[in-house]
Amino acid sequence: MILTVTLNTALDITYRVPRLRPHASHRVTEVTERPGGKGLNVARVLAALGHEATVTGFVGGGTGRALRDRLAAVDGVSDALVPVSGPTRRTVAVVDESTGDTTQLNEPGPHVSPAEWAAFQEAYAGLLGSASAVALCGSLPPGVPVGAYATLVRAARAASVPVLLDTSGEPLRRGVAARPDLVKPNAGELAELTGSHEPLQAVRDTRRRGAHAVVASLGARGLYALTPDGEWRAPAPDRLAGNPTGAGDSAVAGLLSGLLDGEDWPRRLARAVALSAATVVAPAAGEFDAGTYEKLLARVSVDRVTS
Numbered sequence: 001m002i003l004t005v006t007l008n009t010a011l012d013i014t015y016r017v018p019r020l021r022p023h024a025s026h027r028v029t030e031v032t033e034r035p036g037g038k039g040l041n042v043a044r045v046l047a048a049l050g051h052e053a054t055v056t057g058f059v060g061g062g063t064g065r066a067l068r069d070r071l072a073a074v075d076g077v078s079d080a081l082v083p084v085s086g087p088t089r090r091t092v093a094v095v096d097e098s099t100g101d102t103t104q105l106n107e108p109g110p111h112v113s114p115a116e117w118a119a120f121q122e123a124y125a126g127l128l129g130s131a132s133a134v135a136l137c138g139s140l141p142p143g144v145p146v147g148a149y150a151t152l153v154r155a156a157r158a159a160s161v162p163v164l165l166d167t168s169g170e171p172l173r174r175g176v177a178a179r180p181d182l183v184k185p186n187a188g189e190l191a192e193l194t195g196s197h198e199p200l201q202a203v204r205d206t207r208r209r210g211a212h213a214v215v216a217s218l219g220a221r222g223l224y225a226l227t228p229d230g231e232w233r234a235p236a237p238d239r240l241a242g243n244p245t246g247a248g249d250s251a252v253a254g255l256l257s258g259l260l261d262g263e264d265w266p267r268r269l270a271r272a273v274a275l276s277a278a279t280v281v282a283p284a285a286g287e288f289d290a291g292t293y294e295k296l297l298a299r300v301s302v303d304r305v306t307s
């Protein structure tokens with residue numbers, strides 16, 4: 001199975017409003033609630049692609065129960081979440097129907113005690129034994145040490161399980177230094193990590209800091225991959241209208257799914273680009289439009305960079 005770790009799980013709430021205006025009161029036209037946090041989105045997409053996925057991380061309180069109830073209804077995803085005494089957070093995505101723009105409000109998450117963090121690490125070590133790959137995704141809840149991902153990367157490497165890291169800030173900086181097989185930063189995360197606003201220079205710097213391979217999502221410029229096998233650029237397809245929340249998580253699912261299906265880098269990147277775009281046209285994170293995915297997969301161009 002593919003293991004996804006979401007230390008800061010969330011009940012994702014999406015509101016659609018005709019037009020979002022600061023200082024105004026809004027009538028919500030549609031509400032959706034989904035089990036979320038980045039790794040849960042990755043797992044749902046992997047399951048939809050036919051992979052067996054297991055999710056772990058912390059879960060607690062009434063929001064945690066609601067998250068688990070909804071997760072139990074998702075085919076192909078096993079729940080190996082670890083209890084925490086505080087309540088799982090909510091995140092709110094507000095979609096402005098007049099522009100298609102999304103505004104995201106993410107709660108910090110429950111406080112995690114040293115004993116809860118130790119219990120998680122024990123559970124994680126056990127799960128690594130049956131994992132063919134692991135994805136470490138999203139922000140850290142309060143109380144979890146800032147070097148948590150570095151610790152989890154090292155444990156995966158010691159167990160010879162390929163490990164992908166998708167986070168930001170100091171947890172990313174320390175996690176990269178622990179030498180994950182792959183990191184997937186966006187342009188903002190790259191700039192924060194390296195201090196460079198020139199994305200290609202920042203990608204090279206990230207690899208020098210320890211990551212074996214880097215796949216950067218550069219918005220309208222698409223994906224840029226720097227790997228031991230070479231460098232590739234995969235331009236994004238024409239801008240699609242919709243909700244971009246979770247598009248990066250679908251790219252992670254595409255990269256992992258391609259790796260485990262034995263695909264080469266260009267085909268993994270094509271999956272990532274097509275899934276990411278197909279997520280924008282689906283209503284919520286962790287879902288994708290299958291028709292759009294198939295159509296784009298046949299059309300995505302991935303170019304080798306030779307300089």
Ligand SMILES: O=P(O)(O)OC[C@@]1(O)O[C@H](CO)[C@@H](O)[C@@H]1O
Pocket residue numbers: 008010012036037038041091104106137138139140245246247248249285
């Ligand atoms: O606060 P984090 O952990 O960075 O991000 C959490 C989150 O906004 O990311 C997903 C989209 O990628 C949402 O489903 C989720 O709630």
